[in-house]
């Protein structure tokens with residue numbers, strides 16, 4: 120009987136591998152953060168160590184393997200430069216909208232890179248190790264962290280991403296066939312010849 124119990128216990132033993140994961144959710148909108156938070160919680164419940172940077176803090180029920188850092192200025196910066204209603208009222212063209220969006224990303228990126236905890240991650244004076252980096256954003260400038268930590272990076276976006284980032288991830292796109300997502304009016308349809316030329320330029 121004892122032998123049978125021990126045999127059954129060994130039969131149920133699985134090897135558990137946990138990883139140190141750095142997760143960065145930069146885009147300061149709840150809709151962009153919500154799914155990531157659920158995913159992070161499931162990863163934490165499976166025993167992975169998570170270091171999360173986010174614009175929207177989430178209640179992880181004090182799980183000891185989750186460390187959260189708050190990009191608290193991101194939403195404020197975004198609200199300052201991006202205003203869809205104003206775009207509409209002033210009837211801004213896609214080029215003008217693009218300039219405003221780029222300004223938003225520039226300013227949020229600057230504040231996030233200068234975040235004291237992100238500075239520690241970038242400098243890595245304590246020789247911390249990460250097995251995986253997960254990044255959600257439209258612009259994946261923090262991809263350089265994968266070089267610092269010599270680990271794979273999973274990059275995903277709730278919307279499409281710019282060609283430059285597709286290229287960085289090894290997924291080159293021909294701009295004469297598909298427009299960059301920043302060329303908003305050209306999305307989701309076949310391009311005319313002149314749209315192809317604009318897209319290429």
Ligand SMILES: *[C@@H]1O[C@H](CO)[C@@H](O)[C@H](O)[C@H]1NC(C)=O
Nearest residue numbers: 136137138139167168184250
């Ligand atoms: C996760 O963190 C705990 C506590 O700091 C540590 O003991 C464990 O080794 C870490 N796991 C990995 C995969 O590094």
